[in-house]
Amino acid sequence: xxxxxxxxxxxxxxRNLQSSIISFNSGINCIFGDNGNGKTNLLEAIYYLVQHKxxxxxxxxxxxxxxxxxxxxIILSSVFTNNEEIVSYNGRLNNLKSEWFKNNEPxxxxxxxxxxxxxxxxxxxxxxxxxxxxxxxxxxxSFISKExxxxxxKYNSALRFRNNLLSKKPNDYxxxxxxxxxxxxxxxxxxxxxxxxxxxxxxxxxxxxFKIIFDEVHSLExxxxxxxxxxxxxxxxxxxxxxxxxxxxxxxxxxGVHRDDYIFRFDGYNSFEYCSLGxxxxxxxxxxxxxxxxxxYKFKTxxxxxxxxxxxxxxxxxxxxxxxxxxxxKFQVLITTANDNFKxxxxxxxxxxxxxxEDGNIS
Ligand SMILES: Nc1ncnc2c1ncn2[C@@H]1O[C@H](COP(=O)(O)OP(=O)(O)O)[C@@H](O)[C@H]1O
Ligand SMILES: [Mg+2]
Numbered sequence: 554x555x556x557x558x559x560x561x562x563x564x565x566x567x568r569n570l571q572s573s574i575i576s577f578n579s580g581i582n583c584i585f586g587d588n589g590n591g592k593t594n595l596l597e598a599i600y601y602l603v604q605h606k607x608x609x610x611x612x613x614x615x616x617x618x619x620x621x622x623x624x625x626x627i628i629l630s631s632v633f634t635n636n637e638e639i640v641s642y643n644g645r646l647n648n649l650k651s652e653w654f655k656n657n658e659p660x661x662x663x664x665x666x667x668x669x670x671x672x673x674x675x676x677x678x679x680x681x682x683x684x685x686x687x688x689x690x691x692x693x694x695s696f697i698s699k700e701x702x703x704x705x706x707k708y709n710s711a712l713r714f715r716n717n718l719l720s721k722k723p724n725d726y727x728x729x730x731x732x733x734x735x736x737x738x739x740x741x742x743x744x745x746x747x748x749x750x751x752x753x754x755x756x757x758x759x760x761x762x763f764k765i766i767f768d769e770v771h772s773l774e775x776x777x778x779x780x781x782x783x784x785x786x787x788x789x790x791x792x793x794x795x796x797x798x799x800x801x802x803x804x805x806x807x808x809g810v811h812r813d814d815y816i817f818r819f820d821g822y823n824s825f826e827y828c829s830l831g832x833x834x835x836x837x838x839x840x841x842x843x844x845x846x847x848x849x850y851k852f853k854t855x856x857x858x859x860x861x862x863x864x865x866x867x868x869x870x871x872x873x874x875x876x877x878x879x880x881x882x883k884f885q886v887l888i889t890t891a892n893d894n895f896k897x898x899x900x901x902x903x904x905x906x907x908x909x910x911e912d913g914n915i916s
Contacts, residue, residue, distance in 0.1 A: 556854050557640075557666050558885040559599065561632040566622040567601075568594040569913035577887070578906045579636075581879055583899040584889040586910035592889035595910065596859045599887065600670055602629045602644060603857070605651065605663060608670050614648050633664055640664070667696065667856040669845060673863055676837035679817070680825040686815045690775070693844055694751045697851050701747045708740040712811055720804035730797065738789035741781055741810045748777050748813070754850075758843035766842060766878045767835050767871055771820050775840070779813040831866045838863065838875070845884070855884035864895040873898055880905075 558579040565572040569591050584592045597617075600608050607617065618625055629644040642664050643654045653660050678685040695702035715733045718726045752775050759773040781789050792808065800806055817824040817836060824836050849855050864872050872895050879886050880902055890896050899905060909916050 555635040555637060556883065556885070557633050557635045557664075559602075559631060559666075559857065560634045560639075562599065562602070563628075563630045564598045565626075565628040565630075566619040566624070567598045567617060567627050567629065568619060570594055570598060570619075571914045573915050575908060575915055576906070577885070578904070579885050580883075581899075581902055581905040582885070582887045582908060583896075583902075583905050584887060584908045584910060585896055585899075586889075586891065588891050591910045591913045591915075592891070593861055594913075595908075595915070596670070596861055596887060596889060598629060600668060600859060602631055602642070603664050603666055603668050605644075605653070608672070614646060617646070633666065667848070667852075668859060669841065669848075669856045670859045670861070671838070671841055671863060672861045673865055676834045679837055680833050683814045686817075687813060690748065690751070690815060694747065697848055698747060698751070701744075701751075704740055704743050704747070708737065708744060708810065711736050711740060712806060712809065716805045719800050719806065722801070731794075734790050734793040737793060737809065738786045741789050742784075742786050744810045745777070745779060745781060745784075748779075752777055752815075754847050755840070755843050758846045759839055762842040762846065763835065763839040766839060766874050768874055771836075772818070773824075773836055773839055773843075774818045776816045776818055777813065778816050779810060780808050781810060831868065831871070834863070834866045835871065842878070849884075855882070858884055858886040860886060860888040862889050862891060864890055864892045869894060869898075876902065 556579065559577050560579075561574060561576055563572060563574045564570050575595075584595055586592050597607055597609065600606075601617070606612075614627070618627055625647060627644075627646040629646075631642050633640045633642060641654075641656050643657075645652045645654075653662075655662065655664075675685075679689060691705060695705065711733055715730060715737065718730050718733070723729075756774045759775075760771070763769065763771050763773055781792075784792070793806075796808060817840075819828050819832065819836055822828075824833055828836065845856060845858065863875075867875070876898050879888070888899065890899065900907065
């Protein structure tokens with residue numbers, strides 16, 4: 554079976570985008586336009602269509618709806634195809650609700666296509682913020698492993714329950730904590746096992762993507778930094794019990810896999826401390842493309858890849874390599890740029906679809 558891809562899109566009243574029909578091809582689609590013309594908005598509309606939410610945090614309908622429109626309703630109409638089957642998928646959103654239609658029948662399901670969104674700020678956030686790294690691993694691992702998603706949910710509920718007992722101290726709370734600690738210890742071991750195997754799998758692809766995209770050999774690895782890295786269930790339970798009195802004073806659980814962090818190692822060094830911004834960007838992109846390869850290994854199909862203006866900090870040779878890499882890959886990619894040199898390189902790709910946006914007008 555061929556890969557499903559977005560072939561047509563029409564958006565009405567979505568931010569500054571004009572309501573024209575846009576066609577995409579199954580490979581590279583370049584979105585050109587100066588700053589503030591609507592490139593990111595177009596990626597956002599496509600992301601919303603597939604994921605039913607924005608990639609921008611806390612985005613409400615009020616922000617998405619065109620500020621000047623008369624009828625406050627956003628319409629997203631699209632056609633997806635794998636060259637054998639054609640699916641129409643539409644959404645109507647207003648302030649109160651959103652409705653989705655597959656082949657004109659109401660549906661609650663999303664399109665059966667996964668998406669990866671890459672934006673220019675993520676590399677920096679990934680290198681500097683521990684909660685971002687933790688989140689990155691949790692979301693990306695949950696995306697490819699249902700078991701991980703389930704166990705993480707169970708862990709988080711157990712943790713909430715424990716924290717509640719710690720802060721409210723109802724009758725009999727000590728016994729209840731003893732029971733929940735057993736569960737937390739069991740879930741923690743499974744979580745660590747999943748994380749370790751995910752990081753091992755990623756590592757195999759990481760070095761390869763770095764070498765192919767950036768034409769250099771470096772070892773790249775995400776290393777798990779967890780207080781319970783090699784602990785048994787019994788040891789975790791003992792640890793929870795030994796820190797209980799302090800947890801009771803502050804009213805929440807301080808130590809646990811919910812505090813796990815990751816060290817990004819570049820040739821063995823912590824890449825945040827050791828690498829230039831450009832190298833950090835290359836490492837981060839290699840990690841994402843490694844993830845995309847791992848995704849394909851697991852699901853036998855690629856996700857759709859949205860890349861928003863990542864050319865900053867990369868020199869000419871590096872983006873040429875990146876473009877060659879994308880060209881050789883068999884996934885649908887939408888890539889935006891406002892950088893003239895990067896644009897020139899993208900324009901050279903004959904098979905690529907070129908989309909120009911000026912003040913929300915798409916041509
Ligand atoms: N709800 C909205 N209605 C109309 N225009 C909007 C809305 N939200 C943002 N915009 C406009 O979208 C533009 C930013 O678009 P964006 O896609 O981020 O640009 P870029 O091409 O640089 O990626 C701004 O000019 C802003 O005025
Ligand atoms: Mg933008």
